[in-house]
Amino acid sequence: MADDSEETLVKYSKDASIFEIRPRLVLYPLDSDDVVNLVEWVSKSKEKYPDLSITARCAGTDMSGGAIGESIILDFTRYMNKMVTFDGDRITVEPGMLYRDFEKLTLAKGLILPCYTASKSMNAMGGMFGNNSAGEKTLKYGKAEDYVLESKVVFADAVERTVKPFPVSEISSAQEIYKKVYDLIKGNEEEIKNAKPNVHKNSAGYYIWNIIKNNIFDLNKLLVGSQGTLGIATQITFKLVPVAKSSKLAVIFMRDLEPLGRLVGEILAEKPEALEAYDDKTLWLAIKFFREFLKNKGFFGMVKFFWSFLPEFKMMLRGGFPKLVLLVEFAGEDGEELNCKCEKLIERIKNFQVEVYITKDRNETSKYWDIRRESFNLLRKHIKGKRTAPFIDDIIVRPEFLPKFLPELNRILGEYKLIYTIAGHAGDGNFHIIPLMDFSRPGVPRVINELSEKVYDLVLRYHGSITAEHNDGLVRTPYLKKMFGERIVSVFAEVKRIFDPKNIFNPGKKVPVENGPGTKDYISSHLALEHHARHGV
Numbered sequence: 255m256a257d258d259s260e261e262t263l264v265k266y267s268k269d270a271s272i273f274e275i276r277p278r279l280v281l282y283p284l285d286s287d288d289v290v291n292l293v294e295w296v297s298k299s300k301e302k303y304p305d306l307s308i309t310a311r312c313a314g315t316d317m318s319g320g321a322i323g324e325s326i327i328l329d330f331t332r333y334m335n336k337m338v339t340f341d342g343d344r345i346t347v348e349p350g351m352l353y354r355d356f357e358k359l360t361l362a363k364g365l366i367l368p369c370y371t372a373s374k375s376m377n378a379m380g381g382m383f384g385n386n387s388a389g390e391k392t393l394k395y396g397k398a399e400d401y402v403l404e405s406k407v408v409f410a411d412a413v414e415r416t417v418k419p420f421p422v423s424e425i426s427s428a429q430e431i432y433k434k435v436y437d438l439i440k441g442n443e444e445e446i447k448n449a450k451p452n453v454h455k456n457s458a459g460y461y462i463w464n465i466i467k468n469n470i471f472d473l474n475k476l477l478v479g480s481q482g483t484l485g486i487a488t489q490i491t492f493k494l495v496p497v498a499k500s501s502k503l504a505v506i507f508m509r510d511l512e513p514l515g516r517l518v519g520e521i522l523a524e525k526p527e528a529l530e531a532y533d534d535k536t537l538w539l540a541i542k543f544f545r546e547f548l549k550n551k552g553f554f555g556m557v558k559f560f561w562s563f564l565p566e567f568k569m570m571l572r573g574g575f576p577k578l579v580l581l582v583e584f585a586g587e588d589g590e591e592l593n594c595k596c597e598k599l600i601e602r603i604k605n606f607q608v609e610v611y612i613t614k615d616r617n618e619t620s621k622y623w624d625i626r627r628e629s630f631n632l633l634r635k636h637i638k639g640k641r642t643a644p645f646i647d648d649i650i651v652r653p654e655f656l657p658k659f660l661p662e663l664n665r666i667l668g669e670y671k672l673i674y675t676i677a678g679h680a681g682d683g684n685f686h687i688i689p690l691m692d693f694s695r696p697g698v699p700r701v702i703n704e705l706s707e708k709v710y711d712l713v714l715r716y717h718g719s720i721t722a723e724h725n726d727g728l729v730r731t732p733y734l735k736k737m738f739g740e741r742i743v744s745v746f747a748e749v750k751r752i753f754d755p756k757n758i759f760n761p762g763k764k765v766p767v768e769n770g771p772g773t774k775d776y777i778s779s780h781l782a783l784e785h786h787a788r789h790g791v
């Protein structure tokens with residue numbers, strides 16, 4: 255099905271990023287044959303119509319501009335959203351299945367995909383594949399790349415291939431595209447090894463590091479997180495893990511951020527399942543706007559909700575609002591064991607000037623998780639006159655660098671009179687900084703450019719990555735050279751040429767197009783001037 259109505263083109267010109275780009279047409283494939291036929295036609299017609307391209311899209315919650323493009327948008331959520339098979343701990347789905355529907359199926363069998371995101375109420379499985387998504391459980395369980403067992407992908411030659419791991423010894427009898435990737439990696443082995451970001455998780459660049467591992471060749475490791483620039487996934491098989499029987503949440507309120515780095519180190523020593531954070535501004539927003547979530551809970555539900563903020567109010571009375579809230583979750587089979595872990599944690603951090611609150615029940619626990627997961631959405635929907643500007647939204651450094659890194663980051667942010675919130679995955683050293691900006695003011699592109707340069711320079715001085723999970727898209731592709739250097743960026747360009755020589759798949763993401771998408775000028779000239787939550791996801 256095809257749609258080029260004004261309303262549809264306006265809707266699809268946005269994702270959750272700072273950009274607005276109007277496509278020419280939106281298509282809704284019914285099955286993989288539709289995808290194959292489209293790729294064949296675009297490939298054949300590219301010479302005649304050089305601007306033709308395909309941007310795969312699922313729920314459009316991408317924060318990097320990865321799900322928008324100037325030509326054809328291929329939306330999988332309308333029809334290609336079904337489960338294909340569910341066998342033990344393996345589940346195969348079409349890319350357009352929403353995570354929230356997927357989770358219902360897996361939880362019914364006591365299983366979960368542990369790399370679920372904070373956007374799990376909105377996003378879809380193809381987007382998790384496309385972005386190599388991660389979330390609160392990544393600290394213990396890893397990212398999407400660790401859970402994709404197999405995929406079906408339509409390549410640029412309009413052939414749908416089943417991509418699965420095989421022994422490296424079989425490479426000589428593999429298809430041409432596999433051999434070319436193998437040769438490229440072998441030809442740059444040392445440089446690739448040296449360029450691997452030394453962080454807990456990375457979404458920047460093509461993941462050339464993990465394709466060959468333990469004598470296994472797995473192209474999924476490259477396709478996951480490639481933002482639909484190398485091929486289009488039509489089916490994905492995920493591995494699931496059992497859901498832990500019980501969990502316990504310790505909430506740590508910090509009035510002073512200075513000891514954060516050391517504190518994170520101490521907490522990690524207790525091996526929590528998750529270690530997340532949100533700042534005072536996020537907490538205020540939650541208290542102010544969370545009524546929305548409780549609309550259907552009635553008067554007593556509201557009272558109960560405000561009552562649940564008692565720990566925070568008490569803290570305020572004792573001497574101020576917390577600057578940062580840390581959520582430390584322990585999970586396991588035995589409730590008693592979890593209580594012990596919480597006690598050990600309290601003992602371990604007793605010399606820090608923090609308050610610790612252990613949640614009493616599931617309701618209280620989910621309040622804290624809701625605030626953490628909804629932090630970005632609260633901002634996007636509620637701030638008048640300004641809009642959320644995710645452009646330095648996903649930096650990561652190893653946690654041991656945090657004590658030095660964070661004060662320097664604060665100093666840079668302090669140079670600009672910005673309001674911003676910070677939330678994120680403190681255990682991984684991954685912070686989401688979301689400034690609020692009035693995009694109608696003339697200086698905005700300059701600030702975005704300057705801050706990106708300064709913050710990324712700092713991140714790279716601490717051997718970090720410019721994106722841990724939100725990926726490169728339009729907003730970070732211009733900075734890949736800064737992060738990886740000329741040689742590795744040319745390897746990325748070669749990867750793109752091997753898979754997509756005519757540049758028909760999502761151009762300008764991961765590899766820039768000269769004077770086009772993926773350049774700094776393109777960022778400045780394609781900012782969405784209106785508040786996007788009205789039209790976007």
Ligand SMILES: Cc1cc2nc3c(=O)[nH]c(=O)nc-3n(C[C@H](O)[C@H](O)[C@H](O)COP(=O)(O)OP(=O)(O)OC[C@H]3O[C@@H](n4cnc5c(N)ncnc54)[C@H](O)[C@@H]3O)c2cc1C
Nearest residue numbers: 312313314315316320372373378380381384388481482487
């Ligand atoms: C409030 C909020 C919170 C978020 N929290 C997190 C978080 O905790 N962790 C995290 O990792 N991300 C987070 N994100 C970013 C985003 O939600 C995730 O990356 C998500 O998994 C994207 O899913 P989607 O279905 O919206 O994909 P889309 O935005 O539609 O697409 C994402 C990318 O995948 C590509 N793609 C889509 N379908 C296919 C396909 N069939 N084949 C190949 N490529 C494809 C697209 O081209 C695009 O580049 C958050 C976003 C928001 C708005």
